[in-house]
Amino acid sequence: MSAPVIWIILPGVLGFILLLFRRHNLAVTLVGISFSLILAWIAWRVSIGESYLLLPWPRPLGVTINESLIFLGRRLVLTDASRPALMLIYTGAAFWFGGAYIARSHHLFVGLGLGIAALLTASLAVEPFLYSSLILQGVAILTVPILYPPGQASGRGVLRFITFQSLGMACILFAGGLLSILEVSPGDPSLLWRATTLMALGFAFILAVFPFHTWLPMTAEESHPYAASFIFFFLPTAVVLLAVDFLQRYVSLGIAPSVDQLLRSMGLIVAITGGFFAAFQRHLGRILAFAAVIEIGFSLIALSFYAGRPLEISQAGIFIAQFLPRAVSMAVWGLSLSAIQAHSPSLSFRAVQNTIRQTPIAAMSLVLANLSLAGLPLLASFPVNLILYTQLAQSSFISTVFALLASLGLMVAALRTLAVFVMSPEKPPGKTVEKRVQAILLIIGCLVMLAIGILPQLFFPNLIEMARIFTSQLP
Amino acid sequence: MAQAINVLMSLILIIITSIALLISSNWRWGIILLSLQYFGVFLMVGIEWPTTLAAVKLVAGWMSGAILALALISLPDKPIAQTSLVEDSPKAEEQLKPSRKISLWVFQFLASILVFVTAFSLAPIIKLWTPTTNLFVIWTGLILIGMGLLKLGIQEGPLPAILGLLTSLAGFEILYATIETSILVAGLLATVNLGLAMVGAYLLVAPTAPKESG
Numbered sequence: 001m002s003a004p005v006i007w008i009i010l011p012g013v014l015g016f017i018l019l020l021f022r023r024h025n026l027a028v029t030l031v032g033i034s035f036s037l038i039l040a041w042i043a044w045r046v047s048i049g050e051s052y053l054l055l056p057w058p059r060p061l062g063v064t065i066n067e068s069l070i071f072l073g074r075r076l077v078l079t080d081a082s083r084p085a086l087m088l089i090y091t092g093a094a095f096w097f098g099g100a101y102i103a104r105s106h107h108l109f110v111g112l113g114l115g116i117a118a119l120l121t122a123s124l125a126v127e128p129f130l131y132s133s134l135i136l137q138g139v140a141i142l143t144v145p146i147l148y149p150p151g152q153a154s155g156r157g158v159l160r161f162i163t164f165q166s167l168g169m170a171c172i173l174f175a176g177g178l179l180s181i182l183e184v185s186p187g188d189p190s191l192l193w194r195a196t197t198l199m200a201l202g203f204a205f206i207l208a209v210f211p212f213h214t215w216l217p218m219t220a221e222e223s224h225p226y227a228a229s230f231i232f233f234f235l236p237t238a239v240v241l242l243a244v245d246f247l248q249r250y251v252s253l254g255i256a257p258s259v260d261q262l263l264r265s266m267g268l269i270v271a272i273t274g275g276f277f278a279a280f281q282r283h284l285g286r287i288l289a290f291a292a293v294i295e296i297g298f299s300l301i302a303l304s305f306y307a308g309r310p311l312e313i314s315q316a317g318i319f320i321a322q323f324l325p326r327a328v329s330m331a332v333w334g335l336s337l338s339a340i341q342a343h344s345p346s347l348s349f350r351a352v353q354n355t356i357r358q359t360p361i362a363a364m365s366l367v368l369a370n371l372s373l374a375g376l377p378l379l380a381s382f383p384v385n386l387i388l389y390t391q392l393a394q395s396s397f398i399s400t401v402f403a404l405l406a407s408l409g410l411m412v413a414a415l416r417t418l419a420v421f422v423m424s425p426e427k428p429p430g431k432t433v434e435k436r437v438q439a440i441l442l443i444i445g446c447l448v449m450l451a452i453g454i455l456p457q458l459f460f461p462n463l464i465e466m467a468r469i470f471t472s473q474l475p
Numbered sequence: 476m477a478q479a480i481n482v483l484m485s486l487i488l489i490i491i492t493s494i495a496l497l498i499s500s501n502w503r504w505g506i507i508l509l510s511l512q513y514f515g516v517f518l519m520v521g522i523e524w525p526t527t528l529a530a531v532k533l534v535a536g537w538m539s540g541a542i543l544a545l546a547l548i549s550l551p552d553k554p555i556a557q558t559s560l561v562e563d564s565p566k567a568e569e570q571l572k573p574s575r576k577i578s579l580w581v582f583q584f585l586a587s588i589l590v591f592v593t594a595f596s597l598a599p600i601i602k603l604w605t606p607t608t609n610l611f612v613i614w615t616g617l618i619l620i621g622m623g624l625l626k627l628g629i630q631e632g633p634l635p636a637i638l639g640l641l642t643s644l645a646g647f648e649i650l651y652a653t654i655e656t657s658i659l660v661a662g663l664l665a666t667v668n669l670g671l672a673m674v675g676a677y678l679l680v681a682p683t684a685p686k687e688s689g
Contacts, residue, residue: 174650
């Protein structure tokens with residue numbers, strides 16, 4: 001048994017099977033959650049490459065999880081260092097599938113979501129690295145039916161999304177080709193510079209870095225908010241993990257000199273753009289999209305702390321630790337938006353006035369999730385953001401101010417949203433229409449956000465341990 | 476000498492088809508022109524790659540066209556025009572006055588001339604990156620990338636967007652063929668082409684499909 005079979009082939013096949021049975025929505029959701037949790041549990045408990053005793057009786061039966069699989073002449077490799085990423089992908093998938101049924105996501109969500117998780121894993125596993133961009137293009141193609149299910153007209157957002165992803169793929173492939181020339185005959189610094197520039201452009205396209213972020217708010221406005229939050233979390237996370245891999249691999253080619261400063265500057269520009277636009281939005285979905293933009297910026301800043309030098313656990317810890325509060329906050333945000341959208345003609349400010357009377361728990365959860373991503377003390381993102389600001393302040397005070405301004409923009413958006421939620425509409429509001437299961441799920445999500453914020457010591461040692469595994473086998 | 480004529484013919488074919496693809500407003504002509512354009516791509520890629528491998532591009536391109544055509548044929552309300560430059564309705568261009576139609580064509584033609592000029596001026600720079608590559612091949616690649624981006628930029632709707640994207644990707648594939656000859660990459664790029672065509676077909680058909688409740 002090899003690791004790529006367990007974490008790539010099996011979920012991919014199961015995702016396809018689940019699509020065939022999509023009419024049985026509840027059963028499909030339960031199977032998707034269970035399978036994702038099992039995969040996450042295996043990634044947590046089992047070391048890749050070691051032998052395990054599976055059955056002691058009647059004859060001892062052992063199993064070894066091999067690292068690699070040859071697929072179409074190329075290697076898919078998942079080492080022990082990949083386990084944190086695997087845990088992250090499959091726990092996140094289970095988490096999102098958990099709310100999918102309640103959020104009334106489309107029947108295709110779980111099947112395609114599992115397929116996307118498998119492809120994202122494949123993009124991290126494939127060797128040589130440049131094939132990852134082709135796999136990410138596959139992810140983009142699978143994303144379209146999730147965001148725009150059958151029966152729904154597509155808007156400009158999806159076309160822009162698929163265009164940017166395709167252009168990003170082309171840039172990364174071409175840069176990969178140039179780098180492979182360089183690996184064979186090193187010594188041309190101009191070729192290295194061109195390849196690096198193309199690679200950076202490719203990542204900027206795929207990662208929705210300013211000014212290529214425009215598909216995010218457009219998509220958030222046009223598609224189901226829960227599906228949008230799923231994509232807004234998973235796609236950038238996988239691309240950032242891929243970027244770490246890329247930086248580590250090409251450090252030896254001398255790509256490093258100013259890449260950390262470049263990443264930090266890009267991260268700050270992205271974050272401040274997201275914060276600025278979030279503060280002025282009048283649509284709840286678009287605010288979520290700009291929150292995702294800010295998070296992409298913060299990921300780039302975290303990435304800049306160790307870009308260009310061997311990965312250290314403490315620095316990787318910040319990077320890995322960002323994912324947990326982000327996942328919880330974005331899932332709660334997406335679920336709250338779905339709950340509000342079910343009883344509102346749209347998610348524009350005008351349409352959601354006085355929502356607090358109709359769906360009080362969803363409204364409060366949305367504001368809490370928004371404030372959590374903004375880094376409000378006692379909420380999930382605060383401990384990680386605090387470390388991020390501290391690290392940033394050591395290199396540049398102005399950069400810290402800019403990062404704080406980005407968070408401030410999101411905080412302003414939260415306050416404006418709250419003001420709209422309690423605003424009295426012209427006609428009298430109806431009674432509370434919130435579903436009990438939905439409310440319970442949202443309350444649990446909010447409690448988790450509070451728990452991560454108040455008791456970070458319970459969660460962070462595990463995240464640091466993940467960072468230790470993550471850094472242990474990188475080249 | 477024979478190869479030079481071959482390259483020149485391919486370049487001319489690609490220039491004509493890319494301009495016609497930009498200007499044409501009929502979806503049937505759009506698909507036919509895309510197929511012809513892929514024939515030019517096949518000839519260009521055939522300079523660097525073995526013919527059998529270059530044929531992958533042709534087959535993938537034609538299949539992409541077929542997928543889009545099947546989707547358009549199956550639509551209950553078939554779009555006569557593939558593009559809507561002025562309004563959101565797909566029939567908007569059809570309703571334009573003849574004088575405005577001509578000015579639209581002239582604008583698109585002049586914009587494509589600008590793309591050609593840019594491609595010809597950029598080609599020597601790209602030649603520095605891959606010195607062994609034929610300059611005509613670089614021109615063709617850049618022209619297709621530029622024309623695809625132009626179509627993406629000035630026309631709306633799923634069909635023009637996917638046609639533009641396929642055109643751009645075809646240009647990239649011509650350039651990429653000069654530095655990479657892997658069979659797997661050729662296969663994966665063909666899959667990407669087909670995937671994009673499927674996305675286009677899906678986006679065309681999805682609004683007419685019955686809603687499955689969530």
